[in-house]
Amino acid sequence: MTDRLLTVDNLQVSFHTRDGENKAVRGVSFHIDKGETIGIVGESGSGKSVTAKAIMALIPPPGEIIGGDIRFDGESIRKLSEKQWRSIRGNRIAMVFQDPMTSLNPVKKIGDQMTEIIRRHRHLGQAEALKEAIEMLRQVGIPEPERRVRQYPHEFSGGMRQRVMIAMALSCQPELLIADEPTTALDVTIQAQILDLLQELKAKTSASIALITHDLGVVAQVCSRVIVMYGGMIMEEGTVEDIFYRPKHPYTQGLLRSLPERKAGSRERLVPIEGTPPDLLDPPPGCPFQERCPHAMPKCAQLPPHFKVGEGHRSMCWLNDDEAKGGAGNGGQ
Template sequence: MTELLSVQNLKTSFMTREGEVESVRGVSFDIQQGEVVGIVGESGSGKSITAKSLLGLIQPPGVIKEGKVLFHGQDLRQMTEPQLRAIRGNQIAMIFQDPMTSLNPVIRVGAQMIEVLRRHQKLDKAGARQRAIEMLREVGIPSPEQRIDQYPHEFSGGMRQRVMIAMALSCKPELLIADEPTTALDVTIQAQILNLMKQLRDATNTSILLITHDLGVVAQVCTRVIVMYGGMIMEEGTVEDIFERPSHPYTQGLLRSIPRVKEGQRERLVSIEGTPPNLLHPPTGCPFMERCPHAMDKCREMPPYFVPEEGHRSLCWLLSSDMQQQKREQEGDEQ
């Protein structure tokens, strides 16, 4: 696989009256061409801010303090605004979480889609309109020939989300960043949208960065998973690593909180006790320490990333050689 995107030590903060809120704290990851990477974690863990930082969409009082965002080896953070505009919506497209704040309420939906196509695909007005109608049909908008001339308020929340997805996919981007793309959709349309995204990847080798709370969606479409908490990456690995061999207590807690249906059995959901850290005063050690059932004094220091196996990393002292040795000795004593 060829590397498409490389994020290195990304740090984003918001300057408030109370002080600096460190929303993203040294995030690093890579995305290969044709890869589908999922980012999961609780609300406030830094998922959406990380995605917006990639495209330089952080507005004051937010500021990207540090890091590189290499796309095809070129640092997006060093580009001018006109250079970034040529990439946004074309080579890199983003589906935002709230479509009502992303669509202009006083401009018809079709005009907004046509503008994107004419700017980036160099189509004439008729060709762009036809392409927009085709995309609306593909995402399940009924009677797209009529709906294309309507305003955003004439669509339901789920249909506005589908319009945003159609707009993002219309230019066949190399990288699609999807922030909760199926949240407002019913199960049938959700399956249709996920299938459309997979078809895009298969047809054009598009890479997808999928931000979601739905671990079921991650298991269905992703090849690799990034688990975020407190503005940092807690664990990263393949879908098999994360779902079958989770090594970080936070990941294990997320997986235990998923409802499971077993015939003839009733199980109580297991929640993660406590609340996420206050990033106005972020902890100096492991951000999950206060909620972790395995917390120890060592956790007051920030752990490095340990690699339990190739391609799988975890920010947890439990994977250190000393702790692993203690675990083996305890297991030997029990036997």
């Protein structure tokens, strides 16, 4: 398919710890098309960030990819050498990390950090690279970029540092931008500015974006398709309209019920999802959500397949199987 940019096929990532094997990502498969923005959502520990780092070949020891394949623009990138990765990472695929303060070098000026990346990947001279860095800072809305390139990270606010990270990620004109919780720990006004910025830059560059977040409200603003993860697996995938108006998995429904109501004057009580996520050192053999699910039934002790519940819409739940649903009784309600 000519429009397919990234394909993740049955990805499995484990961390070998003193307590045993932590199965952080368990058989994840999805794709991203050229020019598309997808959201990957779920609670902390659901496998979102580990999936992103696996795509970038940045899984730190004792973690490793133990199965599956990752194809970028039709070619497998799963087993590339570090030397081969240097021509892709930061160049064709770039990532904005959750905490810009730990991603930026505190003892190097912003301009030096940006020009180093631009020179390495785009083979420009120092003067041209600096000019490009200033222009990128201007594009992401940083005032007085000619002065700002000579400053250090601690001289920027949290929102401004996140803008710098986005400018650095986009400075090599990547085909895919992975943004891992880019608005976490920022106030609501700055969050909105960062999201607007991502949309503007996507319109200018036609890059694909994978936005990783636990905030469904953020996804509703900028994404066309949503992947819902839990327990290292994909529970549901569909368009934004499917996920928000026609959710088919109890976990997705629970996430939506826990969202604050946006209507003015609304005093509706939030409904949390009871219980805790599964222990991935010893994950349940069946559906990972069964212990917390109000619709749990005996069949849930078996791992369900992904059922097609609409065009491009799939859900990993036995409730989507008429035969299994027939034996559900009252569904635990």
